[in-house]
Amino acid sequence: MEISAGMVKELREKTGAGIMDCKEALAASEGAMEDAVDYLRKKGLQAADKRSARATREGVVHSYIHGGGRLGVLVEVNCETDFVARTDDFQELCKDLGMQIAASNPQYVSIDQVPEEAIAKERNILQEQARQSGRPENVIEKIVDGRMQKYYQEVCLLEQPFVKDTDRTVNDVLRDNIAKLGENISVARFARFVLGDSA
Numbered sequence: 001m002e003i004s005a006g007m008v009k010e011l012r013e014k015t016g017a018g019i020m021d022c023k024e025a026l027a028a029s030e031g032a033m034e035d036a037v038d039y040l041r042k043k044g045l046q047a048a049d050k051r052s053a054r055a056t057r058e059g060v061v062h063s064y065i066h067g068g069g070r071l072g073v074l075v076e077v078n079c080e081t082d083f084v085a086r087t088d089d090f091q092e093l094c095k096d097l098g099m100q101i102a103a104s105n106p107q108y109v110s111i112d113q114v115p116e117e118a119i120a121k122e123r124n125i126l127q128e129q130a131r132q133s134g135r136p137e138n139v140i141e142k143i144v145d146g147r148m149q150k151y152y153q154e155v156c157l158l159e160q161p162f163v164k165d166t167d168r169t170v171n172d173v174l175r176d177n178i179a180k181l182g183e184n185i186s187v188a189r190f191a192r193f194v195l196g197d198s199a
Helices: 005-015 019-028 033-051 088-104 116-132 137-155 170-181
Strands: 058-066 071-079 165-169 186-194
Touching: 005 019, 005 033, 019 033, 033 170, 058 088, 071 088, 088 170, 088 186, 116 137, 165 170
Parallel strands: none
Antiparallel strands: 058 071, 071 186
């Protein structure tokens, strides 16, 4: 099938990928636009996996203020170069992360930041709840493991459903941006302030 310039242009506008990548994706998917988008995402995610070990020493501390100044978020988002930190796509990602933190109130960036004591305490509570509901002992651990995933989705930013598209996690959005911008990106830390909440 012949790939027209119009098809390449449409795919570029949808994905932000380069001309040659769009041509390759359209050829591989025989001109099917949605398949070409999927092809580019998979290729980008593979590249993102390779980039995830690279150091992120640039970036921004972004502020997000909501509710007429009643709620505010500071989030440090890092990337590899100052050039990427100044792009509109990176700034949009920072804004989205600020909005996510404001809306969903995570406690930690990722699962590996959750203290062991907090994990043990939550597991004990869930085990006790499962026992009290009369579940057999051999299925309690499976139930607890499933409920722990829900716990991580509540308290860990990267595990949360993304507020703009709840079918995807914040980590999915981060990985898409790594693929799109061609650099490793990480969330270093955040703080959430609510007016009158000094606890």
